[in-house]
Structure formats: C-alpha cells, structure tokens
Amino acid sequence: MTGDDTMQLVYYGALLLVIGGAMVFELAGRGGRVLRQLILWVVIFAGATLAANWWIEGDAPVQQVLESGRIEIPVGRDGHFHLTATVNGQEVRFMVDTGASSIALGPADARRVGLDPDDLAYVGTAMTANGRVETAPVTIDRIEIGDIVDRNVRAFVIAADLDGSLLGMSYLRTFARVSFEGDLLILER
Template identity: 75%
Template sequence: MTGDDGMQLAYYILLLVVIGGAMLFELSGRGGQALRQLMLWVVIFAGAILAADWYLQGDMLPRQQVLEGGRIEIPVGRDGHFRLTARLNGTDVRFIVDTGASTIALGPDDARRIGIDPAGLAYVGRAMTANGPVQTAPVTIEELAIGDILDRNVRAQVIGGDLDGSLLGMSYLRTFARVSFEGDLLVLER
C-alpha cells in the first residue's frame, strides 16, 4: 500500500465514523428500525466508494509497460481505447493510440504544456476528424520518450480545434518494427 492509498483509506474510515456516529446519535432509542437504516446507509456508502474507485481507476489504469528490447505493452482501457503516456520535451503527455490518425495530433493544451504556443503557429494544413475538418499546424517535438525509447525531432501536428488530449497516430507507430494485438494488449516493438 502506497502513502496515497493509506491516506485515502484513512479518509474513508474517518468519513464512515462521522456518518455512522451521526446516524447512531440520530436514531438512538428506535431499536430495530435504527439498525435497519444504519445497515442501509452502510451498503449505500460502500457502493458509492466502490463506484468512485472503479470510475477513477478507469481513468488512471491500466498503464503501459516498457519491457527490455524496446517492447511496449499497452492494456486496453475500460472504454476500449489504448492509452500511452510519453514524455515530450520533458513533460508527460497521455495519448490515445489511434491507428486511424495519420500523424501525432497534439491538442492545444498538451502543446502548451510541452512549450509550444498554439497561438503563434501557422495553421496551414487541414485534417479530417470524426467531428469534421480541422486546421493543423506542423511542429517538431524535440524529444519524445517512452521508457528507454528516445526519438528526437519528431514531426507532429497541433490541432486548431477543440481536441481534448492528443492522438498517437501512424507516423509514429510506423517507427516500430511490429505493431500487433495480443488479446487485450497492444504491443509495440522496435
């Protein structure tokens, strides 16, 4: 258990004690009815904790594993997407791996985070997305690292529209000798 897990557990226990204590104080003297209502609230509280934990882990997990020999294993998320975290210019950026995207497509927020000012770019290209056409600006990412794999001067596009997050497309996926699926894993190998 990590320090964050311990703090989260302590928070839940404290919250349960406060709510449980308030319920016992409020319902004291009513015997069986109080016990039934207390049990109902315990079940509701436990369900809410489990639902929140499931929802939060769906966003945070699963994570890719970078193995020896340039192999990256990316588990499918609960939503069916493969998400990969790469370090761009020293900053972690979370990508959706998109074999339907022709290039690396950076959302404006991710571009800013890695030191590219979207407002100062020349949006001279166009791309077709699921939401229709968008303007694009060519950029070069100085360093893109996934574990021990490091690439320099990687070409990408900054999307001129409202793109939440970023897409890792075929221009980068083609740098791998093998891109395959093994059950619920997307495997990239150099």
C-alpha cells in the same frame, strides 16, 4: 501532500464520520426514524460516489516497457489503448489511434510541452470524428517511452478542444512490429 490528496483525505474523513455516525445512531437505538433514513441515504450516496470514483479513476491498466524495446499496452476500460510518453520533459497520455495519420496534440498538452497554440500557424486541416479541424505543424524535440528516445518528431497541434492527444500512424511506423496479443497492444523496436 498535494491539494488533490488533501481533498481525498477530507472526503474519506467525512465519509467515515457519516458511516460511524449512522452506526452509532442505529446501534444505540436512538434518533428518530426520519433521521436514520436520512443518514442511510447519505451513506448510500457516499458509497455510490466512492464506487463511481473508483470506476472512473481507479486502477487503470498501465503500459509495461521492457528492456528489449518492447512496449505492452493493455486495453483500457474504455476499450482504447492509452500510452504515456514523456514529451519535451512532460508526461502526456496518448490514445493510440491507427486511424490518425500522425501525432495530434490537443491545445492543453501542446501548452504543457512548451508549444503555444496561440502562436502557431494553422495552415492545414484534418477530418476527425467531430468534423474538420485546423492543424498546425510542429516539431517535438524529444519523445521518450522508457529507454526509447526519438528526437525531432513531426506532429500537429489541433485547433479544437481535444480530450487528450492522439498517437497516430506516423509514429507507430517507427516501430518494427505493431501487433495485438489478446487485450495487449505490442510495440517493438
């Protein structure tokens, strides 16, 4: 059990205790009016927090990798397409960005896949939605999406806080077909 699992278990236990306590007070007809209202507001707040947590982190759609070399990526709640790939043995969640010319790793993802952003040569620049940023060219040893494996893939590390990493056109061009079918982005080799 991870630390996150333990915290969720504690949270749900406390929520159950509060709701159960509110029901006991209400059904027993005891407790002052102020106390009942206070408990009611705590229950409302806990329910709103639970709903927000479900909405933000809940069952986000996930990609399907089929044996035929076809990847189906459903549109996310944010309106973007997100793809999870294994990069140098570590899972990285990319936003598929047809406006990006190449793969752009954020500093946190770069560290996780074995690239030290502090030791890179930031010799290039790129224009992003947040303005101009410095870039460092790198080579990713291995990218895996299901059975699809690519080696020695050129990418860039961005010298700015990026909320994730971008999967741009240089990688998308390695697929024979990139298309949309309703709310699915289809990549085929």
